[in-house]
Amino acid sequence: MVEPLIALDRIGKSFDGGKSFAVRGVDLAVARGTFLCLVGGSGAGKSTLLKTINRLIEPDEGEVRLDGRSVAAQAAAELRRGIGYVFQGVGLFPHMSVAENIAVTPRLLGWTKADITARVGELLDLVGLPADFGARFPNFLSGGQQQRVGIARALAARPPVMLMDEPFGALDPLIRADLGSAYRALHDRLGLTTVMVTHDLQEAVLLGDRMAVMKDGRLLAQGEPAELLASSDPHVAALMAAPRRMAERVAARLEGGHV
Amino acid sequence: MSDQLAAAWRMLPGALAGHVLLSACALLLGLAVSLPLAVLAARHAKVRWPALALASLVQTVPSLALLALFYPLLLAVSAVMRPLIGHGLPALGFLPSLLALTLYSMLPILRTGVAGLTGIDPAVLEAADGAGMTASQKLWRVQAPLAAPVVMAGVRTAAVWTIGAATLSTPVGQTSLGDYIFSGLQTENWVYVLFGCAASAILALTADQLLGLIEAGARRRDGRRMALGAAGLVIGVLACLAPAAAGQIGAPSRTYVIGAKNFSEQFTLAALIGERLEADGAAVSIKQGLGSAVIFRALASGGIDAYVDYSGTLWTNVLGRRDTPAPAVMLADLKRELMARHGVVMLGPLGFENAYVLAMESGRARALGVANIADLAPHAPDLTLGSDLEFLSRPEWTALKSAYGLSFRAERSYSPTFMYSALKDGQADVISAFSSDGRIAADGLTVLADPKHAIPSYDAVLLISPKRANDARLRRALAPLIGEIDVASMRQANLMVDRDQDKRTPAQAAALLESGLR
Structure with a gap:
């Protein structure tokens, strides 16, 4: 079997010295080019698991391998320069212009000025922002525009892998759906491998190739959405049925009927 | 008034240079220590509490x-x-002032540094980590620029405090704008006091505004503003130091340092010694406002080259003696002991005494038939004693009380000026005065003799530091003063400086003494 791009092996993490575990015994493999959505309720351990991949959180047990190499064997800062990271808080640097924000990782990698300028222009276009946005400062942007810059910043150094932690969680529903499908298009066009944490099942079903369901720090099931719908685990089956049931109820309500 | 102002202006280059050099060094050292400490304290809660608590303490x-x-700390370290x-460390002057102001x-800086760093949005720090910054890249590219405006507000406060507190370095022997304030307070020269306050306030405001420019630049990410503020600071500091530095280059390298305690007579005598040395072509600097205990140590360690002290003070404070031998015996013993113990040369007495004495209005003394303290004792229970602020707690008063059995109806303390007016108004009948005070003659007071010699003699004596013991020029300049200043001349000179009307500077009083020499 071909080694997956991202491989998690018996991952465990405790924040209280071993009394309880936020994540325990999780095995997960993500093949190159896959869009994986990590779903589950709050406190299920999704974000913790995601952050072990770029070492924002160090696991207490198990090993994470990226392209066959253990991430623990690489310097954390250098590892992260090769992985895109987008999260709900966005975290644009308020003292830097949009262009400077996007250029952060290329500068850390020592790109030339000309390469950086060209790349910034390319990325603004890629995430659907006008070129003159480069000179603006983050506090003059709307929430959706800020996260577009966040995505551009994460993509700047052409990382093969993107980690996204509830990236659209703070946006209103229209912009959220818009940005979600825009990112899915980028994922396909750039041949990325994406792991996205979300608690929104609908979003996960719409965007992901595969899904992994977590509960209480354990991985309950993983597979394509259709496979999971047929899961023998009642929790997984119920979870997977929720979006369709919701959509049916919404449709029924709008037609004036009762469910 | 204009004489006072002119004299104040002449002192300005030296005082300003000393003040600016001290404040700037203290602030830079304070930044160099506080900023790394703030970074450490922001990262580790275990460092934060003790660091902030200590700085607050x-x-x-x-x-x-x-x-x-x-001062005692550096003496011990030394x-x-x-x-x-x-060799040891200088316990007086620049070093102790620098260390104290740095701490101050x-x-x-520490508090705003910690607040600035811990106040940064955690999402921004997560983004910095996620983008692949190392800890030091995160500090310099993200944390420092975001905390800078907050820290600059702290630096402004620190600058204003430091420049204000630097005026207090005068008593430990550092030249500063405080020289005006301390000498002005002692001689009741309000022009000097106001001049010193105004100069230090203007300096503090200027520094604050320039630092404010840097702060505004940091807040608005305006590099030009920051550069302008920084350039203004550098140019300002250099401009303040330049005149003094130029003077240093032109002057002979061996400057004579003359010390003075914190009252008018000392200022006048230091000015007199300084004038005589300068007339002989020497460069002179005067350190005034030094405390009694500090000044002798400074002389013994070579921090100052010469000053005038009083035999009784040296006898009790330096030699630790409690007996009161005849003046001639005391002078001979002092000369021998100061040389043997400290290598200090006692060149000789100036010819007048500045002792604690009891004084009364002449008419009152005549009416009561009081000529000395023994005569006063039977009348004391009907009389009120007015004293300065420290006399009643000094050993001289204890000695007088027990020697003559003095017991007054009441004892009241005043600041010196008010003590004399209390005597005039009749609120006090007898006062404790200094025998060389000009107001004794001016107010027509009778000084009561001390037939039992309960109070030691306080002959003014010239002292020379061990390293200048064989300095021909210094001895040549000082020798003509020995035995040549009588108490009447000294009182007249002191009165010129102390009186309220037609007040003169110590330098003018020194000129009067000089003209009285043969």
């Missing part, structure tokens, strides 16, 4: 006391270091 010590504390490295400047 320093702040609760009055700044004058903090400056004073470094005593430990001397056998190790062959730390709290606002």
Whole structure:
């Protein structure tokens, strides 16, 4: 079997010295080019698991391998320069212009000025922002525009892998759906491998190739959405049925009927 | 008035240079210590609490006391270091002032530094980590620029505090704008006091505005504004130091340092010695406002070259003696002991005494038939004693009380000026005065003799530091003063400086003494 791009092996993490575990015994493999959505309720351990991949959180047990190499064997800062990271808080640097924000990782990698300028222009276009946005400062942007810059910043150094932690969680529903499908298009066009944490099942079903369901720090099931719908685990089956049931109820309500 | 102002202006280049050099060094050192400490404290809660608590504790010590504390501290460190490295540390002047002010400047920088760093949005820090910054890249590219405006507000506060507190370095022997304030307070020269306050306030405001420009630049990410503020600071500091530095280059390298305690007579005598040395072509600097205990140590260690002290003070404070031998015996013993113990040369007495005496209005003394303290004793229970602020707690008063059995109806303390007016108004019948005070003659007071010699004699004597013991020029300049200044001349000179109307500077009083020499 071909080694997956991202491989998690018996991952465990405790924040209280071993009394309880936020994540325990999780095995997960993500093949190159896959869009994986990590779903589950709050406190299920999704974000913790995601952050072990770029070492924002160090696991207490198990090993994470990226392209066959253990991430623990690489310097954390250098590892992260090769992985895109987008999260709900966005975290644009308020003292830097949009262009400077996007250029952060290329500068850390020592790109030339000309390469950086060209790349910034390319990325603004890629995430659907006008070129003159480069000179603006983050506090003059709307929430959706800020996260577009966040995505551009994460993509700047052409990382093969993107980690996204509830990236659209703070946006209103229209912009959220818009940005979600825009990112899915980028994922396909750039041949990325994406792991996205979300608690929104609908979003996960719409965007992901595969899904992994977590509960209480354990991985309950993983597979394509259709496979999971047929899961023998009642929790997984119920979870997977929720979006369709919701959509049916919404449709029924709008037609004036009762469910 | 205009004489006073002109004299004040002449002192300005030296005082300003000393003040600016001290404040700038203290602030830079304070930044160099506080900023790394703030970074450490922001990262580790275990460092944060003790660092901030310690800085706050320093702040609760009055700044004058903090400056004073470094004197014994440095003396002790110096005593430990001397056998190790062959020489000690200067316990007076620049070093203790620098250390005290550095400590004093730390709290606002540390506090705003920690607040600035811990106040950064955690999402921004997560983004910095996620983008692949190392800890130091995160500090310099993200944390420092975001905390800078907050820290600059602390630096401004620290600068204003430091420049203000630097005026208090005068009593430990550092030249500063405080020289005006301390000498002005002693001689009741309000022109000097106001001049010193105004100069230090203008300096503090200027520094604050320039730092404010940097702060505004940091807040608005305007590099030009920041550069302008920084350039203004550098140019300002250099401009303040330049005149003094130029003077240093032109002057002979061996400047004579003359010391003075904190009252008019001392200022006048230091000015007199300084004038005589300058007339002989020497460069002179005067350190005034030094405390009684500090000044002798400074002389013994070579920090100052010469000053005038009083035999009784040296006898009790330096030699630790409690007996009161005849004046001639005391002078001979002092000369021998000061040389043997400290290598200090006592050149000789100037010819007048500045002792604690009891004085009464002449008419009152005649009416009561009082010529000396023994005559006063039977009348004392009907009389009120007015004293200065420290006399009643000094050993001289204890000695007088027990020798003559003095018991007054009441004892009241006044500041010196009010003590004389209390005597005039009849609120006090007898006062404790200094025998060389000009107001004794001016107010027509009778000084009561001390037939039992309960109070030791306080002959003014010239002292020379061990390293200048064989300095021909210094001896040549000082020798003509020995035995040539009588108490009447000294009183007249003191009165010129102390009186309220037609007040003169110590330099003018020194000129009067000079003209009275043969």
